[in-house]
Amino acid sequence: MAKITVNGRVIEAPDGAVLLEVLKENGFYVSSLCYIPGLKPYAGCRTCLVDVEGPPGLQLSCTTTVQDGMVVRTDTEEIRAARKAVTSIILANHSDRCLTCHRREHCHPGDICLRDDVVTHRCLTCSKNYRCELQATCEKVEMAGYEPWVGEERSWYATAHPEADRANPFLEFDPQMCIICTRCQRACNEIRHTGAITLSGKGWDTRIAFGAGGPIHESNCDFCGACIDVCPTAALMEHPNKWVAKPDRWTTTTCDSCAIGCSIRLGTKEGRGVIVRPGVGNPVSGNQICVRGRFHYASLKPRERLGRHLVRRGTILAPSNYADAVAEAARHLRQARERGRVAVLVGGTATNEEALLARIVAREAFGTEATTALAPVLRAVAGALEARFGTARMAGNLEALAKAKTVVVVHDDIEESHNIASLRVKDAAVAGARLVVIGALRSELCDFAAAWVRPAPNEEGWAAARLAELLLGGADEAAFADALAALRGADPESTMVLVAPNPVSPGKAAAMAAGAANLAIALCGERASEHLVVLPPEANAHGLLDLGLAANEPDWEGLAGLLVFRDDPTLTVPAAATALRPECAVVVIDGLLHETAKAASVVIAEGRAYAAEGTYTAADFRVQRLAPAVRPEGEAVRGFEALRALAEALGVSVPATPEEALLQIAAERPDYMPAADLIVGEGIRLDVSRAPKAAVVPLAEPPAAAAGTLRLISSRDLYTALDAAALRHPEAEKLHRYDRVRLAPADMARLAVREGDVVEVTDGRLTVTAPVAADERVPEGAVYLSSLMAGGIAAAFFAASPMPTVRIGAPVTA
Amino acid sequence: MAAAEPSLEELRQLVSEFRPNRGHLLPALHKVQDTYGYIPRSAIEVIARQLNTTPALVYGAMTFYAEFRTHPPAQTEIAWCSGPTCRILGGDRIREALEHTLGLPLGGYSEDGRYALHLGQCNGTCSEAPQVWVNGRVVGRLTVADAIRLARRIREGA
Numbered sequence: 007m008a009k010i011t012v013n014g015r016v017i018e019a020p021d022g023a024v025l026l027e028v029l030k031e032n033g034f035y036v037s038s039l040c041y042i043p044g045l046k047p048y049a050g051c052r053t054c055l056v057d058v059e060g061p062p063g064l065q066l067s068c069t070t071t072v073q074d075g076m077v078v079r080t081d082t083e084e085i086r087a088a089r090k091a092v093t094s095i096i097l098a099n100h101s102d103r104c105l106t107c108h109r110r111e112h113c114h115p116g117d118i119c120l121r122d123d124v125v126t127h128r129c130l131t132c133s134k135n136y137r138c139e140l141q142a143t144c145e146k147v148e149m150a151g152y153e154p155w156v157g158e159e160r161s162w163y164a165t166a167h168p169e170a171d172r173a174n175p176f177l178e179f180d181p182q183m184c185i186i187c188t189r190c191q192r193a194c195n196e197i198r199h200t201g202a203i204t205l206s207g208k209g210w211d212t213r214i215a216f217g218a219g220g221p222i223h224e225s226n227c228d229f230c231g232a233c234i235d236v237c238p239t240a241a242l243m244e245h246p247n248k249w250v251a252k253p254d255r256w257t258t259t260t261c262d263s264c265a266i267g268c269s270i271r272l273g274t275k276e277g278r279g280v281i282v283r284p285g286v287g288n289p290v291s292g293n294q295i296c297v298r299g300r301f302h303y304a305s306l307k308p309r310e311r312l313g314r315h316l317v318r319r320g321t322i323l324a325p326s327n328y329a330d331a332v333a334e335a336a337r338h339l340r341q342a343r344e345r346g347r348v349a350v351l352v353g354g355t356a357t358n359e360e361a362l363l364a365r366i367v368a369r370e371a372f373g374t375e376a377t378t379a380l381a382p383v384l385r386a387v388a389g390a391l392e393a394r395f396g397t398a399r400m401a402g403n404l405e406a407l408a409k410a411k412t413v414v415v416v417h418d419d420i421e422e423s424h425n426i427a428s429l430r431v432k433d434a435a436v437a438g439a440r441l442v443v444i445g446a447l448r449s450e451l452c453d454f455a456a457a458w459v460r461p462a463p464n465e466e467g468w469a470a471a472r473l474a475e476l477l478l479g480g481a482d483e484a485a486f487a488d489a490l491a492a493l494r495g496a497d498p499e500s501t502m503v504l505v506a507p508n509p510v511s512p513g514k515a516a517a518m519a520a521g522a523a524n525l526a527i528a529l530c531g532e533r534a535s536e537h538l539v540v541l542p543p544e545a546n547a548h549g550l551l552d553l554g555l556a557a558n559e560p561d562w563e564g565l566a567g568l569l570v571f572r573d574d575p576t577l578t579v580p581a582a583a584t585a586l587r588p589e590c591a592v593v594v595i596d597g598l599l600h601e602t603a604k605a606a607s608v609v610i611a612e613g614r615a616y617a618a619e620g621t622y623t624a625a626d627f628r629v630q631r632l633a634p635a636v637r638p639e640g641e642a643v644r645g646f647e648a649l650r651a652l653a654e655a656l657g658v659s660v661p662a663t664p665e666e667a668l669l670q671i672a673a674e675r676p677d678y679m680p681a682a683d684l685i686v687g688e689g690i691r692l693d694v695s696r697a698p699k700a701a702v703v704p705l706a707e708p709p710a711a712a713a714g715t716l717r718l719i720s721s722r723d724l725y726t727a728l729d730a731a732a733l734r735h736p737e738a739e740k741l742h743r744y745d746r747v748r749l750a751p752a753d754m755a756r757l758a759v760r761e762g763d764v765v766e767v768t769d770g771r772l773t774v775t776a777p778v779a780a781d782e783r784v785p786e787g788a789v790y791l792s793s794l795m796a797g798g799i800a801a802a803f804f805a806a807s808p809m810p811t812v813r814i815g816a817p818v819t820a
Numbered sequence: 821m822a823a824a825e826p827s828l829e830e831l832r833q834l835v836s837e838f839r840p841n842r843g844h845l846l847p848a849l850h851k852v853q854d855t856y857g858y859i860p861r862s863a864i865e866v867i868a869r870q871l872n873t874t875p876a877l878v879y880g881a882m883t884f885y886a887e888f889r890t891h892p893p894a895q896t897e898i899a900w901c902s903g904p905t906c907r908i909l910g911g912d913r914i915r916e917a918l919e920h921t922l923g924l925p926l927g928g929y930s931e932d933g934r935y936a937l938h939l940g941q942c943n944g945t946c947s948e949a950p951q952v953w954v955n956g957r958v959v960g961r962l963t964v965a966d967a968i969r970l971a972r973r974i975r976e977g978a
Contacts, residue, residue, distance in 0.1 A: 218876075218878070453872060
């Protein structure tokens, strides 16, 4: 540690630390408009000037490092004058009237400015007013009241302004507001490793540009929004709720879009979400989230969510009050129980506490075990792991990716399904780890990989198993040569294996888990389970696994009653539709009127995950807190409350609050005990012990596929919103990339179909009709359909055949 | 006008000799421009893939250098020298004359693609100042009358 003196105060700081960060941590104000904590300084804005004794002139605190005995001043007259001068240069080419006008507090949008007729170019009409870093900086450096335009030429008003890009549903880019701090370019490149942003041109014409200079949605931008987080002005803004995103409350909670469980801060205004920023809590996500976490809170309009409880009256679902709906639900289920079997189904975004309640209700009221539509896949994966490790809970920690030297990923494409896991893998690869990717799709990760093993479509698991065999002493095979070279001699201690089992095909998921397990054992031996992370489909899949909800699969035939909590099983399990007959009393507790809810006798409206209080168990058995961030729409209640009321009406006693429910879970699984002390947003890793054994079990041969047709590949895509997909919403995928039949360009040429042609994809019995899109990720001889496309049609193809193949018909004329 | 945009396959073939991390970006851009007279947008993606980098990086480098064109060249390319010697000797009036007679701003292309006017950076042939370059050939020691005559000749297609 070094001792430095700042404005006469002695502070301690680590030797070599960035002076700017040390000053800010210790409460000294230094303006800085281009620095990003943790990244190399750019020294572009020049406003972080301080006076360091010794060297002549003022120094930039972002490029100065702490040395013992340093004497620093941050508030001399010289510094203030220099900062103002530098800021005025930045403002010279920015819309700045309201930044510096002494009347800015008195004016309102629509007022006529007495000094200028261009009233639209002002903070009061800027969407970032009152949350703009440049605006705040002007206040802090005493630029308010400085009037640079009096007698000076104003270059901002003298040149034509570049056009804003508002052509995509997520990100708005207005280069007029840009001060070329390049934070977005560096965040995209150095934090996200995407590199979608560049500086184009030079000198006066320098601008931020995306991709090859076209619109953002034509670049390789993934819409993660890391650039929005760092933008000091309104140049980069979220499109949804852009004008109203001035929240009255911020709540740190956990994203419900995948099993990483990223911490998010959800800003709400009058109970409705208006903005999401990364939250502090989950060390895996750190300060990053993906497009789903940032934008899927707004995937549906408030009126598209369910705000009323519904009770069936003949053919219609009529609005009802809460008490009547609960009583009706209990009556229907009780009567169904008298007639026969009642199943209880819990969705993958239910919290542990909600799942516990559903399980208690299932046992006490219906004499059955609660289950989930994910059970086929989760059971298949658990079976594969138990055969090799004697347990289904892998002890691998995603945080260990930061120090990993060797990383293996067995996946369809985690860039799409578990985006932040992919980001951490890229971090590791950029830091020098050898990355081996096994997957038929050309993932973005392939660009970072030392070796990419590309098996035949859907044979990822078998390829991983084969690689394990070769590592354990087989001969080299050409297809695995690079991978073997990268993996031989890997240090077991710093090796990580990630597997993302396929969400639609239990057979493929089991093979992927088995192959990855064999590979982990080949690489890490006895301790393999500590180096293997399973990335399951959906946010709380591992919580459902821990609570035993994945232990058995529902038998859909001949059900007398069905209680569904926050799920549309028809979206993931095609067989579920057979349960939705008039003879079966269906009660749905959900915030959406989806296919299952439409067939229900009673629908109790609830607020879904962002209204829930409770916990999720993420992929690496990290328990993350959810806090109620949004208010359920209309008369809807919180999911936990709906389940509790229903239990009461059925005469079952259940924990009264989520806290009590968590304590009850902890009584059953003591490793959940520390989670009871978590504060909102925090997470804690469960103490998952090393597996009792680690034994390679060979895989049976992959199922044969019919020859001469296209193999079907399906996985979770990055952009489709789960909520909206359950409603079969035409805008479930707002970019309209994954509501399409995706084909390799070469196959498109061979089949004589062009981008946008509407085609039929059929296996002989099932057919889906959609436009074609070219996709370089897809191997030749394959078709890619998103798992959430067209009401989960891909799952139906996989239910019909373990290795489905399809034909593509000639384009259908509209 | 130049021929239609080359196919992706043709572009891939053209840049196949270049390798990542060897400073091959500018040679690749030069080769594409030398072949087609400009850099088609589709080439940016092809070069990025070939050099294992991002389209944004290629685009950033390409736009930094004024020499790279994203537009097929006109039949007659006129570059107005903006160097200090030319300007001291009245280059600004030459520019005005050219802009006015051709009806184009600096950086503009005529509607039929026959001629275009660009900003040039000093190439050191200051003995010929004030000058313009017509398809790379120096036309120097201009007077405003010379410039108008030159522009008229080009405009009328001589």
